[in-house]
Amino acid sequence: xxxxxxxxxxxWVALLACGMSIAAWAQCGPAPGALRAEGREAVxxxxxxxxxxxxxxxxxxxxVVCSKHGxxxxxxxxxxxxxxxxxMNYKPVVKRGAAGAAGAFAVTGFMFHMPGRWQLVFDxxxxxxxxxxxxxxxxx
Amino acid sequence: xxxxxxxxxxxxxxxYAQAGTPDxxxxxxxxxxxxxxxxxxxxxxxxNRVSGNADAIALGRALFFDARLSSKGDMVCATCHQPGRxxxxxxxRAHGRERxxxxxxxxxxxxLGHWFGWDGGSDxxxxxxxxxxxxPLELGATASHVAQLLRADATYVCLHRNAFGTAPRAVPxxxxxxxxxxxxxxxxxxxxxxxxxxxDERVLVDxxxxxxxxxxxxxxxxSAFDDLHDALARGDMAAAARYPENARRGLRLFAGRGQCAxxxxxxxxxxxxxxxxxxxxLLAPGRVDAGRQGGIRRVRADQFNRLGGFSDDxxxxxxSRTRHLAESHATFGxxxxxxLRNVELTAPYMHNGSLATLxxxxxxxxxxxEDRLHQDGEALLxxxxxxxSESDDLVAFLRTLTSQSFPDVSAAPVACRPRQ
Numbered sequence: 001x002x003x004x005x006x007x008x009x010x011x012w013v014a015l016l017a018c019g020m021s022i023a024a025w026a027q028c029g030p031a032p033g034a035l036r037a038e039g040r041e042a043v044x045x046x047x048x049x050x051x052x053x054x055x056x057x058x059x060x061x062x063x064v065v066c067s068k069h070g071x072x073x074x075x076x077x078x079x080x081x082x083x084x085x086x087x088m089n090y091k092p093v094v095k096r097g098a099a100g101a102a103g104a105f106a107v108t109g110f111m112f113h114m115p116g117r118w119q120l121v122f123d124x125x126x127x128x129x130x131x132x133x134x135x136x137x138x139x140x
Numbered sequence: 141x142x143x144x145x146x147x148x149x150x151x152x153x154x155x156y157a158q159a160g161t162p163d164x165x166x167x168x169x170x171x172x173x174x175x176x177x178x179x180x181x182x183x184x185x186x187x188n189r190v191s192g193n194a195d196a197i198a199l200g201r202a203l204f205f206d207a208r209l210s211s212k213g214d215m216v217c218a219t220c221h222q223p224g225r226x227x228x229x230x231x232x233r234a235h236g237r238e239r240x241x242x243x244x245x246x247x248x249x250x251x252l253g254h255w256f257g258w259d260g261g262s263d264x265x266x267x268x269x270x271x272x273x274x275x276p277l278e279l280g281a282t283a284s285h286v287a288q289l290l291r292a293d294a295t296y297v298c299l300h301r302n303a304f305g306t307a308p309r310a311v312p313x314x315x316x317x318x319x320x321x322x323x324x325x326x327x328x329x330x331x332x333x334x335x336x337x338x339x340d341e342r343v344l345v346d347x348x349x350x351x352x353x354x355x356x357x358x359x360x361x362x363s364a365f366d367d368l369h370d371a372l373a374r375g376d377m378a379a380a381a382r383y384p385e386n387a388r389r390g391l392r393l394f395a396g397r398g399q400c401a402x403x404x405x406x407x408x409x410x411x412x413x414x415x416x417x418x419x420x421x422l423l424a425p426g427r428v429d430a431g432r433q434g435g436i437r438r439v440r441a442d443q444f445n446r447l448g449g450f451s452d453d454x455x456x457x458x459x460s461r462t463r464h465l466a467e468s469h470a471t472f473g474x475x476x477x478x479x480l481r482n483v484e485l486t487a488p489y490m491h492n493g494s495l496a497t498l499x500x501x502x503x504x505x506x507x508x509x510e511d512r513l514h515q516d517g518e519a520l521l522x523x524x525x526x527x528x529s530e531s532d533d534l535v536a537f538l539r540t541l542t543s544q545s546f547p548d549v550s551a552a553p554v555a556c557r558p559r560q
Contacts, residue, residue, distance in 0.1 A: 055405055056405065056411050056412060058460050058461060083520065084518055084519050085518075085519035086470065086518065086519070087466075088466065089414065090461065090464040090465060091464055092464065093464065108460070108464070109460065109463070111461070113411050114402050114403065114411060115402060116402065140170075140174070
């Protein structure tokens with residue numbers, strides 16, 4: 001448990017060190033250990049906790065969103081299996097990250113109940129509207 | 141349930157060693173490795189403070205075979221969960237006071253799951269144990285009936301004190317018991333909400349937690365498949381070669397073209413989740429079995445769930461799955477993916493026991509009635525169109541999942557020595 005908390009904290013520190021606290025597009029650089037999903041207007045950096053993701057095991061995502069249009073007002077996250085045409089059996093809950101970590105979110109309640117290709121779906125709301133950012137994850 | 145998809149020509153058959161050759165290709169080894177090792181560690185249930193406790197296990201075992209637990213003294217847990225039948229009853233649908241709606245699930249390795257019952261309407265083994273105790277069509281007991289039994293039997297009092305630290309709680313004069321009878325409760329959830337929390341209810345839950353502690357110990361031994369798994373893990377190809385060739389062909393179908401392992405995943409051959417596979421859920425004209433959709437509603441409303449006051453997990457962290465449950469219309473008619481370990485011993489099959497033999501199950505997936513499938517269901521489900529010999533091979537593989545040893549769980553005299 002402490003390991004998971006420590007790894008999550010490391011992500012925040014790494015992201016903040018990269019200038020993520022102001023969540024500006026130009027400063028959304030790569031963060032060690034974080035996965036990256038890019039849309040046209042937004043970039044989503046995220047890290048599963050605990051990682052790596054295992055079939056049938058609950059996990060959370062530590063997420064930081066950068067947008068060309070300033071800080072993300074809201075974030076919703078879901079996941080589907082495109083080939084299977086279904087989603088998860090669980091509904092993730094999004095909470096804003098720690099104070100001072102603008103664009104940071106903690107998302108709990110993911111569970112991939114089958115092996116194969118899953119697609120994470122990030123819906124990012126900014127002052128310019130909503131953008132959907134996708135990222136594929138394949139688990140065995 | 142066997143999850144299947146059509147002939148996926150893209151399945152990397154070439155990565156597999158050809159039948160008849162003694163070697164196993166890397167992809168085949170990886171597919172086999174995913175289903176082991178066995179046995180798996182049975183982790184203590186955080187919501188049950190007596191999980192793994194020897195006295196609680198002894199109490200639960202005694203209660204499992206004690207007819208006094210039923211309202212009329214004529215039925216035990218083992219009436220349906222018969223140890224000699226892999227804790228099933230051999231019937232299509234369970235028979236309690238009358239014929240019930242679903243097949244009796246086996247209990248071997250049940251403790252490895254997260255959801256209990258065909259609809260997953262219980263999120264812990266102990267809350268699952270409450271259902272047949274309180275159901276008027278099964279044991280038909282009440283909280284007060286169970287509490288009186290535990291208070292009156294000196295051995296049970298001793299075991300309870302050893303396990304829980306106190307004797308079963310006494311009854312406050314003003315406490316009202318959970319009602320019973322045909323107009324009373326249909327399941328534990330409704331029973332629980334029919335009366336306020338009481339000393340009787342606490343003792344009832346203690347009994348259920350002891351039963352759960354016992355059921356957690358029901359772990360079956362290694363199978364021929366596990367021998368193969370272990371042989372490959374240590375590189376002992378001579379031992380691996382003892383695995384029957386027809387079962388090996390069936391294993392290739394299972395993990396390859398059949399895609400059965402997508403749902404029957406992992407060491408217990410189940411992902412523990414829910415799927416709709418074209419088995420009719422009409423119970424009678426005008427009556428349907430909603431499956432998982434009903435189970436989600438039941439577990440959310442259940443005051444005995446992991447998020448409720450009867451859980452011993454103060455953090456409620458073990459209730460995360462319950463907290464995050466998603467309800468959708470796609471859950472209608474879904475039922476839990478059963479473990480395939482010892483599946484040979486648990487006929488008939490499916491939630492309603494409508495398929496008599498393993499061969500019938502294989503035929504179901506081979507000829508899958510697509511018109512019966514939920515429109516929002518699993519898109520990969522397509523008829524497998526197996527040949528006769530392929531069907532034989534698949535059944536041969538499934539039979540290698542039968543454990544070669546089981547712990548003795550017959551009824552036995554119970555004794556208790558008070559702990560200091």
